[in-house]
Amino acid sequence: MEVVIAPAEELARLAADAIEKLVRSKPDAVLGLATGSSPLKVYDELARRHTEDGLSFAAARAFMLDEYVGLPADHPERYRNVIEKEIASRVDFAPGAVQGPDGLADDLPTACAAYEQAIVEAGGVDLQILGIGTDGHIAFNEPGSSLASRTRIKTLTQQTREDNARFFEDDIDKVPHHCLTQGLATIMSARHLVLLATGKGKAEAVHQLTEGAVSALWPATIMQMHPHATVLVDDAAASRLQLAGYYRQTFASKPDWQGL
Numbered sequence: 001m002e003v004v005i006a007p008a009e010e011l012a013r014l015a016a017d018a019i020e021k022l023v024r025s026k027p028d029a030v031l032g033l034a035t036g037s038s039p040l041k042v043y044d045e046l047a048r049r050h051t052e053d054g055l056s057f058a059a060a061r062a063f064m065l066d067e068y069v070g071l072p073a074d075h076p077e078r079y080r081n082v083i084e085k086e087i088a089s090r091v092d093f094a095p096g097a098v099q100g101p102d103g104l105a106d107d108l109p110t111a112c113a114a115y116e117q118a119i120v121e122a123g124g125v126d127l128q129i130l131g132i133g134t135d136g137h138i139a140f141n142e143p144g145s146s147l148a149s150r151t152r153i154k155t156l157t158q159q160t161r162e163d164n165a166r167f168f169e170d171d172i173d174k175v176p177h178h179c180l181t182q183g184l185a186t187i188m189s190a191r192h193l194v195l196l197a198t199g200k201g202k203a204e205a206v207h208q209l210t211e212g213a214v215s216a217l218w219p220a221t222i223m224q225m226h227p228h229a230t231v232l233v234d235d236a237a238a239s240r241l242q243l244a245g246y247y248r249q250t251f252a253s254k255p256d257w258q259g260l
């Protein structure tokens, strides 16, 4: 696992560099898109590179990590709509190229299985962007999630509903209780994981993710088992890292040609 500590703008550039390198060398790459505030600067950077540098996603495909169950199709916080607004509509994905779990399906377990199948049929995810919850969740794999889980229905914790109330007029009662989420094993199947975390509120989760024992209590710790995982954090999110000095030194002495 590579940990990079840098200001948020630089982190976004680094993540965008990795995505650009992938898409330019493999135009039909499969990206994994995350919601939440953590990837927003990356999406801004990709949109900028699309407009100014001709970075094209026309042949690429993308799969979202998760979705709330039951939010109406036109609800602004439905993750499908969030992803449309924050990235899909700002670049040139082909119609239908961005998919997410169907939180409005009549038969949710079947929708979850179909989603897993769609990812497999697309050849798997090349690069998965991730954020992390303050309780150590990735996608919506809350503490206690099976480390071998696949896309399924999950119940959100009180903590996550409180954290996400800011997107629902600060009214926790408006935050759904259930979601569909890629499982930890689904995420682990992606070929490169790039997680972004900023702010002091993420410091403990980032410490556990990189330096804690692998445990369902901190689901993101499963990333320690991934052969190509990159963790991009700012100073505040890195404030509890035991090995911060080593991570800084490693990145400072990294040759320019070596990407993430």
Ligand SMILES: N[C@@H]1[C@@H](O)[C@H](O)[C@@H](COP(=O)(O)O)O[C@@H]1O
Binding pocket: 034, 035, 036, 037, 038, 039, 065, 066, 130, 131, 132, 133, 134, 138, 139, 140, 160, 164
């Ligand atoms: N399901 C999403 C996660 O994918 C995201 O990583 C997390 C952190 O969000 P933020 O980046 O806004 O802190 O929030 C939500 O719960």
